[in-house]
Amino acid sequence: MPIFFPNNFFQKTDFDFILSLLKNRCQGEIGQASAENPFFYEKLGDLEQELKWVAELGQMINLSVQFPHRGFKQLASEIQLLKVEQAFLSINAFIEIYFLAEAIEILKKIASNAEQKGTFDIFVKKIKTVGYQQEIKKEIERVIDIETQNINESCSPELRKIRNEIRAKEQESLSIFRKMVRTLKQKDMLAESEETIRNGRRVLSIKATFKRQVAGIFQDESSNGSITFIEPQETIFINNEIAELQVAERREIERILKELGRFVGLYVDDIEEYGQFMGYFDFSRAKASLSNQLDCKIPKLTQSGKIQLRNLVHPVLYIHHTKSKKPTVPSSLNFDAKYRVLIISGPNAGGKSIALKSLFLAQLMLQIGMPIPADEASEMRLFSKFFIDIGDQQSVENDLSTYSSHLKNMHYFLQNGDKDTLLALTKWAPVPIHRLEEHWQRLFWRN
Numbered sequence: 001m002p003i004f005f006p007n008n009f010f011q012k013t014d015f016d017f018i019l020s021l022l023k024n025r026c027q028g029e030i031g032q033a034s035a036e037n038p039f040f041y042e043k044l045g046d047l048e049q050e051l052k053w054v055a056e057l058g059q060m061i062n063l064s065v066q067f068p069h070r071g072f073k074q075l076a077s078e079i080q081l082l083k084v085e086q087a088f089l090s091i092n093a094f095i096e097i098y099f100l101a102e103a104i105e106i107l108k109k110i111a112s113n114a115e116q117k118g119t120f121d122i123f124v125k126k127i128k129t130v131g132y133q134q135e136i137k138k139e140i141e142r143v144i145d146i147e148t149q150n151i152n153e154s155c156s157p158e159l160r161k162i163r164n165e166i167r168a169k170e171q172e173s174l175s176i177f178r179k180m181v182r183t184l185k186q187k188d189m190l191a192e193s194e195e196t197i198r199n200g201r202r203v204l205s206i207k208a209t210f211k212r213q214v215a216g217i218f219q220d221e222s223s224n225g226s227i228t229f230i231e232p233q234e235t236i237f238i239n240n241e242i243a244e245l246q247v248a249e250r251r252e253i254e255r256i257l258k259e260l261g262r263f264v265g266l267y268v269d270d271i272e273e274y275g276q277f278m279g280y281f282d283f284s285r286a287k288a289s290l291s292n293q294l295d296c297k298i299p300k301l302t303q304s305g306k307i308q309l310r311n312l313v314h315p316v317l318y319i320h321h322t323k324s325k326k327p328t329v330p331s332s333l334n335f336d337a338k339y340r341v342l343i344i345s346g347p348n349a350g351g352k353s354i355a356l357k358s359l360f361l362a363q364l365m366l367q368i369g370m371p372i373p374a375d376e377a378s379e380m381r382l383f384s385k386f387f388i389d390i391g392d393q394q395s396v397e398n399d400l401s402t403y404s405s406h407l408k409n410m411h412y413f414l415q416n417g418d419k420d421t422l423l424a425l426t427k428w429a430p431v432p433i434h435r436l437e438e439h440w441q442r443l444f445w446r447n
Contacts, residue, residue, distance in 0.1 A: 002041060004386050005413075164408070177235055
């Protein structure tokens with residue numbers, strides 16, 4: 001993991017805004033967590049592969065390839081439960097696992113079609129690294145009706161028998177209830193609502209003046225006491241039978257879910273792999289989507305220390321200007337092994353800080369595996385340390401002046417900077433030019 005200084009480095013460089021854009025494009029918790037705490041690539045080979053992968057996803061997005069829109073939920077707690085003997089998941093948890101397996105299946109189909117057409121080689125290769133067990137999705141679908149989020153009766157003769165009895169009893173209770181409603185309505189004993197549910201039981205809405213004329217169990221009354229809710233005597237026994245059957249139904253469902261959990265638990269390692277990959281895919285797709293919006297390109301990567309940025313734009317500024325239909329003025333920056341220091345001077349509000357932040361944003365975007373908002377003729381290298389001293393660093397709490405804060409930062413830079421450090425400084429306190437040159441010699445050529 002690279003070193004960043006100061007602690008609010010992402011905020012000072014506007015990189016926190018880029019990360020928030022990426023997070024908003026992610027559809028699941030794992031991808032969002034990756035956006036909050038991104039991985040920074042420090043090996044050229046790994047970074048090159050990631051950049052090509054993200055660029056290819058961007059091409060597929062532009063071609064309106066239908067990627068899965070479900071299967072991105074964090075399932076860490078559910079996966080742990082699958083490892084516990086006799087534990088079982090909720091129906092909703094199994095449905096989320098189903099969507100996860102379905103998402104992998106969709107990606108596999110996209111990769112298969114692309115392979116047949118000889119397109120998207122990197123995508124095909126990446127998806128092939130993920131195993132797929134179709135039994136997971138099939139078994140969950142056999143047991144659970146995904147649309148209604150209920151257990152299929154076809155998976156258990158006992159469950160079908162119980163539910164048939166419940167339906168028959170409910171129909172019998174409803175028939176008796178309807179007959180009573182008609183009778184009491186003719187006698188003008190019912191309130192306008194006639195019937196409702198109280199405490200999970202179907203009750204009659206009896207006008208309070210007639211409440212002692214209706215046999216049954218008192219369940220509730222209205223706030224002003226004008227209506228009494230009574231469960232009629234004629235349906236109590238049947239309703240009790242229904243309640244007992246519903247308990248039996250819950251027991252049978254629990255048994256079925258435990259059995260399903262034991263089956264799905266055999267593939268717990270595969271499910272973990274699916275979750276990790278879909279989180280990675282989610283974040284990668286977010287990077288590709290944002291890259292498309294910013295018209296990003298992959299620069300040439302070099303180990304020589306050379307940085308050559310052509311027509312680089314500040315991405316945050318570019319987004320704001322695009323919304324207001326204003327042009328964004330690009331800049332070009334050059335560094336190499338010999339000329340490792342760039343001095344930018346000019347009047348206030350002349351764009352000096354924007355140019356420096358554009359450089360840092362491009363570097364940070366690159367090292368999390370994103371193309372950059374510059375021409376593809378650009379060249380870049382990797383850094384392991386990122387230091388910045390931009391703006392007023394005055395600390396009231398420590399009673400430090402702006403100048404002493406700069407000196408404190410300079411001390412840190414001198415102690416920790418090396419040839420793999422990217423450093424930006426602005427608003428220095430006045431220093432004699434020969435002393436400034438001495439500071440640069442110590443900082444940039446020490447290694």
